[in-house]
């Protein structure tokens with residue numbers, strides 16, 4: 205038994221459902237396959253649950269600052285973790301249900317639940333059924349990496365997937381991994397009321413960022429009482445009477461941190477290992493990411509790879525942009541490319557970090573002549589009024605073209621404000637456009653012209 209479709213989409217993450225809807229809307233018969241939860245990582249175990257939980261943590265943090273802001277909370281600020289989780293479940297669940305109902309309601313679209321594996325370049329098998337198509341779109345995402353630490357099989361641990369379902373307060377949460385996911389969970393749980401230790405293998409937190417960004421983020425989270433352990437080599441895990449030990453070789457500090465609970469946040473692994481790609485001849489790189497060209501086509505004609513599984517992005521907006529590129533190229537004969545997009549993302553600590561374009565390190569490596577400025581948030585009126593003056597605004601521009609090369613806005617509203625600069629970068633307009641613009645008072649964005657008036661040769 206086999207069924208033929210004009211297109212097959214594997215996975216219902218951030219690219220698959222929109223692509224299926226667009227193709228079905230254009231009259232193509234589409235099969236979309238999901239093995240687990242509709243909406244994938246972002247909806248169920250990533251962006252939506254974490255940002256919902258962070259909202260509860262930040263509200264608790266603000267309530268604790270009552271004395272400073274002129275109000276009083278009668279009694280201690282205590283989190284009811286069951287209600288915190290119930291709120292997260294409701295918001296995340298609504299999206300999950302919304303994606304499923306949307307797909308099931310689409311004309312020309314067949315929803316199939318099960319694990320898909322390639323059988324040939326033009327067919328996949330799901331639940332023992334063969335589905336055939338000349339166009340197959342892979343949107344299988346990734347999962348938390350489980351490192352081969354000695355002792356890992358002897359102790360319980362959380363990953364992002366299980367951590368978002370916690371409905372109690374861990375007494376002491378030890379997080380292995382001091383990058384984006386580790387930091388977001390770390391500050392969240394500290395604000396919920398846990399003792400938190402972050403153990404990082406590298407010499408600094410968020411090692412992909414510039415050193416001054418890493419240092420400032422470290423200062424911010426340490427001020428809240430999070431303990432940071434850097435340069436932790438040879439990590440192993442072991443059971444102790446009082447909990448779980450994370451053991452490490454390090455240059456300073458105790459070689460062992462014992463916590464009541466451990467969260468592993470050491471990276472992501474693409475879900476490409478059980479997809480039968482070898483039957484289709486689709487090439488992967490040494491990390492298991494599917495090799496694609498600038499229009500997201502794999503090494504096999506008629507097969508595309510979108511989202512986290514292609515290693516070009518790692519964000520919801522990059523997965524969604526992948527869908528737009530593929531759909532516009534196929535249906536509108538538009539020649540959109542992955543290389544047209546500008547790197548941008550945010551780290552949702554409080555204050556957040558909004559990033560776009562190149563880092564200082566990348567600019568230095570490129571050898572181009574640049575101008576740069578760094579401006580403290582403590583001089584930004586809006587931040588002062590809110591009592592949130594941590595961080596800085598950092599912008600670099602090309603000395604010749606005057607176009608913006610990159611920015612890091614670590615400060616209140618940084619995730620939103622950075623997009624003012626991003627859009628000017630997409631327009632390929634000079635920074636002077638922002639410098640001459642009139643912005644709304646009082647906002648963080650209104651300071652961008654002031655900041656840009658202080659550009660100096662890049663050190």
Ligand SMILES: Cc1cc2nc3c(=O)[nH]c(=O)nc-3n(C[C@H](O)[C@H](O)[C@H](O)COP(=O)(O)OP(=O)(O)OC[C@H]3O[C@@H](n4cnc5c(N)ncnc54)[C@H](O)[C@@H]3O)c2cc1C
Nearest residue numbers: 215217218239244245246250320344345511512518519520
């Ligand atoms: C804790 C955390 C926080 C995050 N926060 C943010 C954020 O704030 N902003 C942001 O932009 N990004 C964030 N991300 C990243 C974001 O979640 C991902 O980049 C995004 O979800 C990737 O989408 P995707 O479509 O590639 O895959 P996914 O969303 O992972 O979806 C893939 C789907 O494919 C299904 N699947 C896999 N294999 C098969 C198969 N063989 N057969 C059938 N179905 C299959 C899976 O079950 C899954 O539903 C976060 C990630 C994590 C882990």
